[in-house]
Structure formats: C-alpha cells, structure tokens
Amino acid sequence: MGVAALIRQRLGECSPAERRVARALLASYPAAGLGTVASLAERAEVSAPTVLRFLSRLGFGGYPEFQRALRDELAERETSPLTAYRAAERTGAPPAGALPRAAATLPDAVAGTLAELPQGELDAAVRLFADQQLRVTAAGGRFSGLLAHYLVLHLMQVRGGSRVLPSTPVERTDMLVDVGRRDLFALFDFRRYEEPTLALAREVTARGARVVLFTDRWLSPVAGLAEVVLPSRVESPSPYDSFVPTLALVETLVAALIDRLGPAAGKRLKAMEQAQQTYGGS
Template identity: 45%
Template sequence: MSIGDALKADLSSFSPQERRVARVLLADYPRAALGTSAELAAAAGVSPPTVVRFARSLGHSGFPALQQALLDELSERVASPLSLYEDSRADRAEGHWLDRGVQVATASITQSLTAIPTAELDAAVTLLADPRMRVRAVGGRFSGHLAGYLARHLRQIRTNVSAPDDGQTIDAADVIDADRRDVFVVYDFRRYQTSTVERATELADAGAHIVCVTDEWLSPVAQAAEVVLPTSVRSTGAFDSAAAAFVLTELLVDAVLDRLGPAAVERMRRWEAASAHEVLA
C-alpha cells in the first residue's frame, strides 16, 4: 500500500494539525512533500515541527525519510520492463519459476482485491448496472484487452455497452457526446498513457462518470474518477501482471449480473439463442 493509500484509508490516528498536512499532501500527491518541510508546513498552515511529527506518525524517522519513501514510490510508478527485469534477476535462481509465479500472483490478487473498499466496488456496480447509463470501456496499449473483455461480457447482460475496436481509443466524438448518462471504465496502469489521462479528464469535465481500474500507485486518471479500483501488478518477471485486474473484471461482471437479475438472465437467454449457430452443439 502506498503512503497516499494509507492516508486515504484512515486519518483518525493523526492529530488535527497533522491531518492538515495529510490533506495538503493528498491534494497534490506526492509533489507537495518533495520540497522542504518549511514549504509543506506553510502550505498546510502549520509549523515545521508538525511536519516532522507527521512523518514520524507514518513510521518514518523524519521528513527526509518520508521524502525518500515518496521518491521510491515514484521510481516504482515509472518502472520499465527492463528495470523490472534487472531488479528481479536475483530472485530468479530461487526455486522453479512456476512455483514463484503462482505464489506471487495468488498473493497479489488476494491482497489487492480485498483491500479495495466495498463502497468503491458497490459504487462501480451501481453505475454499470444502471440501465439508463451508456457504458464504454477503454484501456491503454496493453490494458485495452481488459476493456474489451469487460465490454464483451457486459453486452450479454445489458444494453448500451461498447468499446473501441482496439480497446484503447477515447476519441473526440466520445468527449463531444459525453454527458451525465455516460460511464467510462478506464483501465490505466503505470507508465500511464498521456492521451488516456487527458481524455479522461475531458470526459469528467463533460459530466461523464469515470471508473478507473489502475495499479497501486494510481494513474493520474484517478484524480478525475468517481470510482477508483486499485489492483496489484506485481509479478516475478520483467512485465507487470494483469492477473488481479483480470479477476476484478470478471467479478464485476458477476456482480452486475446479480444486480440486474431476471432481465439480465433473459437477455443472456436471447443472446445464446441468437448465437447458437456459432458454436458446436
């Protein structure tokens, strides 16, 4: 869990003055804490010693240690496959690759999905199950396949669901036509795609509801999103894993199906009848 996630989860253990520091940091995360302690204190309207106490309340020895932790988060946020490969080389000699991979994937899925607040999950399902909403799923270069997977399943249980042909393009028409009747599910993971971030912000400004499925460091899309669903991308190799996001996608479909009930089941029945000729009997 990132420092920002920890602060969002619970501020009750901090003093009122420390909470002011936390809110300033969260409002401009993590940049607000990358200057001097005096600058952060001034922005929060507190004394520099309060900033030091805030850092210690987070478990750090002082403000420099907090800054280093934030810088380490930034480094992880922009990690490339090449740097991930170099970092993982030492672990590759330990045991069989399958055993390592299964262990890491299982832990990542369980820990990250159970850490998502149920209120966020329920809010996502409410938006996706609302028959008045138009749902469009989009992703990036690699996450576009997740967007397409979500859309193809939702189309079988409700109307007004779409995804770009390549799974990853939010075009000008999307922005021009967007309003409060639209839900965009945006998949965006580290080494975030600039065009996706910019378009998502424009969609939110137009009134569309944004559901952001992202990693533990949070895509900038999260700042414009109504619902944020962080998932772990941890893997044992050079490339980030989409396993947790994939499982979350399947669970969302199941939850929407349960929420829609008989109407969705009837649509599934008609869907199967219409596509019966496409499968082996």
C-alpha cells in the first residue's frame, strides 16, 4: 500500500488535529511531506509533535523513515513501460513464458486489490452512483479511458444518466459548460498521472461537482480533490501496468450498485432490452 492510500485508510482513527495533517499531505501530495517537520506543521496549522504523532499512528518510526517511504514511492510512481523493461533486462530472465508469469501475478493482484479496498470507500461510491439525481460523467487517460467507457456502458444499463466525456473540443465544452452540484465524475488516473485529468478535477470540483477516483496504490494527485478514492494494484506479467485488478474493482462496484438499486435496476434492464428490440442495435 502506498503512503497516500495508508493515510486515507487510517483517517477515521485520527484526532481532529491529526486529520488536518492528513488533509495537508493529501492536498499537496507528496511535496508537502518532503520538506521539514516544521513546514508540514505550519501548512496543517498544528504543532510539530502532532505531525510526529500522526506519523506514528501510520506506523512510521519517525520523520526520516516517512520521507524515505515517500522518496521510494516517488521512484515507483515515475516508472514507465520502458524503465520497467530495462529493469527486467538488468535483473535477468523472467520465469519462462507469459502464461506462468500471468498465473503467478494477476490472481494475487486482483485478490490484493479487493482485500485492501476499504469497505467504507466502496459503500460511499455505491451511494453516489445510486443517486439518480446525479448525472455521471466518466473520463480517463490514453489507456484508462477504456475503463471509463466500460463503467459507463454498465451504468447506462442499470441506472441511466451516464456518459463518457468526449475528446473533441466542441462536444467536451458543451458537456462541461453546465457542470454543477448535480454532477458526479468518475475519473481514472494511473501512474505517470495525466495533467489534463487533474485540471479537469480541479475545475469541476470548484463548481460543486463530486469526484470518485479510480487510481493505483500510489494515488493520483486527483485524490486530494476526490470524495471517494478506489485504489487498485497494477502488478503485471509485462512491462505495462495491468488494469485487470481495476476491471475487477469496476465489476464489483457494478454488482454492489445493482444490489443497492434493487428492483429499480431490474426495471431499467427490462426497459433497455425493450428499447433495443424497438430501435435495433446490439
């Protein structure tokens, strides 16, 4: 688990002063934790001992250990497929064949993602997606945009009022111009985080929209703006990060949403089937 994910997981155990430290860290992560204890205390408007008590609650033996963890995490966050490929070359040949590597990696990554996901975060996400008064817009990056589309295809089936943010400027502008408090954004952002996604999150939250973030265990900078954060592991049999665990998380969310909606989800599915027969398409 990354440091930011650990902070969010332990937030409910903290005192009000310690929560101010947590919010200060998450609002400017990880930069806020790379300065001195005094600078972090000033940013959070607490005392230096409060900062140290908070880090102790997280399991760190002191501020130097906390900063080492942040620096290690920074190196991991910047990993690209090329650097992962070169690292694999330096460390020697992987286990023979992609199939054994996948069998050894992907099941653990999925199981770890679901085991580490705080139940409260999943419940909060389901409550938001179940709110029919909220219009859902999903967006992602070059690869994670596929996950955004996959989520919306399911939401169309079970609750309606859902769309993918288009990439063309005119359509995108038309969709964003009226954003407000009745909007919910599902954003997908993974390491080598994309600045346009952060800019989008800043703009829509400033207008009162809410954000559910799907990200990796190091947490996208969007986490400081999101109401709900759903992290996934990304271990993979190749130099590319895997989205298999995130796909499992999306399907778990959809299953929980159907449970919460109850008969309304069945009614919507029936209407969609009838409309498909009427209007054609597959």
